[in-house]
Amino acid sequence: MKAEEVLLETRNLSVEFNGFRALTNINMKVRRGELRVIIGPNGAGKTTFMDLVTGRTKPTEGSVIFDGINITGKATAEIAGKYKIGRKFQGPNVFDNMSVKENIEIALEGFETLLQCILFKKSRAFKERVNEILNKIDLYDYRHFAAGDLSHGQRQWLEMGMVIAQNPKLIILDEPTAGMTARETYKTGEMIKKLQGEHTIIVVEHDMDFVRQVAEYVTVLNYGELLAEGTMEEIQENQEVIAVYLKED
Ligand SMILES: Nc1ncnc2c1ncn2[C@@H]1O[C@H](COP(=O)(O)OP(=O)(O)OP(=O)(O)O)[C@@H](O)[C@H]1O
Numbered sequence: 001m002k003a004e005e006v007l008l009e010t011r012n013l014s015v016e017f018n019g020f021r022a023l024t025n026i027n028m029k030v031r032r033g034e035l036r037v038i039i040g041p042n043g044a045g046k047t048t049f050m051d052l053v054t055g056r057t058k059p060t061e062g063s064v065i066f067d068g069i070n071i072t073g074k075a076t077a078e079i080a081g082k083y084k085i086g087r088k089f090q091g092p093n094v095f096d097n098m099s100v101k102e103n104i105e106i107a108l109e110g111f112e113t114l115l116q117c118i119l120f121k122k123s124r125a126f127k128e129r130v131n132e133i134l135n136k137i138d139l140y141d142y143r144h145f146a147a148g149d150l151s152h153g154q155r156q157w158l159e160m161g162m163v164i165a166q167n168p169k170l171i172i173l174d175e176p177t178a179g180m181t182a183r184e185t186y187k188t189g190e191m192i193k194k195l196q197g198e199h200t201i202i203v204v205e206h207d208m209d210f211v212r213q214v215a216e217y218v219t220v221l222n223y224g225e226l227l228a229e230g231t232m233e234e235i236q237e238n239q240e241v242i243a244v245y246l247k248e249d
Helices: 046-053 076-081 100-107 114-120 124-136 152-165 182-195 208-214 232-237 239-248
Strands: 006-017 020-031 035-039 061-066 085-088 170-174 200-204 217-222 225-231
Touching: 006 046, 006 200, 020 046, 020 200, 020 225, 035 046, 035 208, 046 061, 046 170, 046 200, 076 085, 085 152, 100 124, 100 152, 124 152, 124 182, 152 170, 152 182, 182 200, 182 208, 217 232, 217 239, 225 232, 225 239, 232 239
Parallel strands: 035 200, 035 217, 085 170, 170 200
Antiparallel strands: 006 020, 006 061, 217 225
8 A cells, every 4th residue: 555545554553451451563554535344353442443543542552643644642632623533433422402404514514603503504505515415324305303303223324424524534433333223234334335435434343244235345353453454255264253253153
């Protein structure tokens, strides 16, 4: 991978919690426009890895380089706002009493006060951007619904839309299909595939059908170490990965 193609790089990233090594020497490179899936058994360190990238946890060793800048140890708000790494956590976090459309509007980049939002709402570019996002998350027809009246899956999509609205360079999705029906899970996969290219995306997932649906390149973590990386085909044939997953059953 050429240096200018790399959006995110971790170098020997390690973290210890009271003597317990949750991550050890993770060296990973994510290309601009890529859709990377991170898998691994429970406790493998997937969430911890995302916490290190987004500044929630400080590494014991190693560094995080984002878009050519060393962001290691920077504050969460700075990483989100200035460096533009957006993260959608498990479980939606939307404003229930506001409409779907209003939720997207307040999430749009640069609208720090509601007043600014109301004034700017009038511009055509703003309306177009809101509609574009509503279409991406397939909630255009639900735009006037209160967010609290959406289904679990739709609420997750709304939250994805709120992350997209912040125009992040990197979108991190933590188990985006958790609690979804099979149909919603499939739809989420198609949505994420469409976002790829325009955005660089890292998805952490457990649902292997979903992983097969979306994944091009997969990173496998196990016991805090990077066990394997490769295309979905390579990963499925990797004996070490098979051993880890068989052990789980
Ligand atoms: N703040 C913390 N203090 C102590 N131990 C922690 C802390 N955060 C994570 N760990 C430990 O680090 C290990 C990795 O946890 P992590 O949540 O990153 O795994 P995961 O791969 O995301 O698992 P899951 O798939 O279950 O969400 C676990 O053994 C966990 O108990």
